[in-house]
Amino acid sequence: MTRDRYGDDVLATGGGHRSRVREVALRPGLTVEVSTDGFVGQVTGATARTVTLRDRRGRERTFELHPGAFFVDDVPATLMPPTPRPPATDEPRITPSGSFALPGAPARVARGSRIFVEGKHDAELVEKVWGDDLRVEGLVVEYLEGIDDLADVVRRFGPSVDRRLGVLVDHLVPGTKEARIAAAVSGPHVLVTGHPFVDVWAAVKPSVVGVAAWPEVPRGEDWKTGVCRELGVEAPWQLWQRILASVSRYTDLEVGLVGAVEELIDFCTEPG
Secondary structure (H helix, E strand, C coil), X not given: CCCCCCCCCCCCCHHHCHHHCEEEECCCCCEEEECCCCCEEEEXXXXXXXXEEECCCCCEEEEECCCCCEEECCEEEEEECCCCCCCCCCCCCECCCCCECCCCCCCCCCCCCEEEECCHHHHHHHHHHHHHHHHHHCCEEEECCCCCCHHHHHHHHCCECCECEEEEXXXXXXXXXXXXXXXXXXXXXXXXXXXXXXXXXXXXXXXXXXXXXXXXXXXCCCHHHHHHHHHCCCCHHXXXXXXXXXXXXXXXXXXXXXXXXXXXXXHHHCCC
16 A cells, blocks of 8 residues: 555645645656656656656656656655757857857957948958957947048048058959049058948859859949849848858858958057
């Protein structure tokens, strides 16, 4: 016959019995008695809802994990199922830029050096791919809303050996207005790099966005407006959200943009 520690109800509250029920974490080898029939065995397995016990004769039985349905060390107990753990791995995490992540590394205090980009979309794309690297290096990215006044921006910034300035420019190809502006401001503490595409949108591989190629837009028409029209998108902000969401790592970008950004990060973080 089994011992009746509670009477008819193992969860009865009369006489303060329920206060005696404790929670016990399931672990292999734990000796457990089942309150309903007195079966005693050691834990050999468990799920979120059941426990498997093996007695001294080698018999195994599985029971549901009802609250207070067991005894551990002669005390009423609720058996708590094991908490799932993520699989251990020795593989280091790779950031979207292709760098090895530094687990637990705090963001570094911002350097005096800066990277300027032409617009908000450029800044968002750089942050999505190189954000981890920028925080580790303490490097801030700001956007200019165009580079027509870049000479004044550089003058106000006051570049120096410990305060370098990197500038990322769209459509930086020989003979263009962008190339002339870049040549005018470049110096030992200022580096201007860029990609050959008319807009940073086009530096995202079209296949990533789900199109065969970026549409041809007539000369003189706003490029983003023309692309949206050709792709049947109502507003540029809608298409940009789609583009940005499609990018997950540096391989989704054209090599011209990747190389330009990496060069700026190196320039702004190397010792003076």
